[in-house]
Structures are given as structure tokens and as C-alpha cells.
Amino acid sequence: MGRPRRIVLIRHGESQGNQDDTIYERVPDHALELTADGLRQARQTGELLRGVFGEERVQAYVSPYRRTWDTFRALGLDPGLTRAREEPRLREQDWGNWQDPEDIQRQRKARDSYGHFFYRFAMGESGADVYDRVGSFLETLYRAFKQPDFPPNVLLVTHGLTMRLFCTRWFHWTVEEFEMLSNPANGETRMLIAEKEGRYVLDRPFERWGTPGPPGGGGP
Template sequence: MGELPLEIARQRELRNSYGHFFYRFAEGESGADVFDRVSTFLETLYRHFAKPDYPANTLVVTHGLTMRLFCMRWFHWSVEYFESLNNPGNAESRTLLRGADGRFALERSFDQWRTTPLGHTILDEPPGRPSG
């Protein structure tokens, strides 16, 4: 029958308090769980990249959260930076483009709902002051 609206609201409140990356919904996964699966996928993808006949481009179709987690893993973003980003809208895409230096960059960044510098972590906060 599905969860009651009050239970969903309670879990969302817990997620907002605990953090979107680490909170695991009842009967669900946390962002950290999906991050681990994305890491395993990338290991496989890297092996395929090494094949001489592998195509020049790869298309990955996924949900917005997984898209952000893929980018988090690819670009080594901190949890704090990841949590400051919004998911893309329905059917939005993001493209990784290789620059002249061989490094990849997003052609369009994710919107931020909270200003958090790219390399910022909770360890950068002054003692006794919570982040966010």
C-alpha cells in the first residue's frame, strides 16, 4: 500500500538532519550505497576504455542522484560539496568533455542550493561551528 505521508515526512526530516549522502531510507539505499555501486561501475568502465576497439564516446542513462554521485566519484568531490548540489531536472543531461590537457570537465555544472566551495569539507569549519 505504500508509506504513510507522515512517515515519509519523518524520514525526509531525518535525512535533512543526518545528510543526504549518508542517510538510508527505510527499505532503501543511502547515497553512500549508490556511490559504492558507481565506483564498481567505473572500475568496469575503465577496463573497457583500455580496449583498443572501444568507442570514442559513452552514454550513461541514469537518475539525477546517480548522475551527481557519478560526478562526485569522477571528480573526487567532497560529501559537503555533493550535498550542496541540486539534482538535474527530468530528462536533463550532463556531458563530460575532455580538454586539450586530457582532463575532463562538465559542460554544465549542477545548480547549488547552498554555497559550498568545491574542495570544502567539514574539517574546514571553525571548531564548534556546524557547517551549512
């Protein structure tokens, strides 16, 4: 098959952490579960995707977090047509430790001022680190495309910031363009669709909260 006809990215359904910041004191980020609303969101998105994929084969790559695997399972894709593998490089931006709610809020406010791409959580990752490992994953994906029997659909079950950075890397957007983008809602998708000449286009844009300036901040 070669290059797939579509690459679908989905943000996991609502998790316990989206509902309650204090849970990070007691439960590791990677172990958070979906809420009832999160499961409902995933099932609704599954209805959409089953219509998109039809009887075509799907290669799925899933972040190793519990909430992403739970989201994938709730999609209800045909197991006879879908192959799934864990892909740690699609994980959430790591904080790297247990979190204090007040510290979380302080660091998030600092990140909003400093910039989501460059700000590094204490003992954790920056957006730039996530960008680099997404780039590494893309190299693996490009090699997989060369397989003659590669499925016509790729599904990435991941996280909001990772989705934005994947598209930033794929489409060669600037850091400033990335900073203007908002995360998709829980359970939302974005699709990269191949045109006849092989170029991929995004089915719909990310919401923006601002307009980027010229590369380099417009300085001399």
C-alpha cells in the same frame, strides 16, 4: 579508440512517481512508467543528443528501471551506431520495499536534515551506498576504455541522485560539495567532455542551493 571524447549522463523523463507519491503503495519503484510529459522530455533530449553524437558510435549503459529504459528508447538514437546494456549499479537509491506515503514524507524530511549522503532509508540504501556502487561501475568503465575499438561516446541513462554521485566520484568532490548540489530536472543532461590533455570537464555545473565549507566541516 580508448578513452571516450564525451560521457553523457541523462536523468530519466518524468515518471509516475514524480507526479504522484501515493503510487509507491501499489507499484514497485523499478516498475514505474514515464508520464506523457516524461516521454516528451526524453524525445526532446534525443534531438539534442543526436546532434551531439552525429555519426559517431555510442556505448550506452542503462539503469534497469522501466523509466530509464523507456527514456533510452524514446531518445531515438541510431541502433546501428548505439550499443546498449543494462547496468544495475546505475539504479536509483533503493528503498527496498513498498512505501507508505506518510512514511516517505517523514523519511525525506529526516534525510534533508541529516544529509543525503549519509542518511539511510529504512530497509534501503544511503547515498554513501550508491556512491560505492558507482565507484564499482567506474572500475568496469575504466577497463572498457582500454578496448581499442571502444566508442568515442558513453551514455549513462540513470537517476538524479546517481548523476550527482557519479560526478562526485569522478571529480573527487567532497561530501559537503555533493550536499550542496540539486538534482537536474527530468530529462536533463550533464556531459563530461575530454580536453586535449585527457582531463574531463563538466559542460555545465549542477545548480547549487548553498556554498560548501572546508572539508571536515571546518572543525579542528
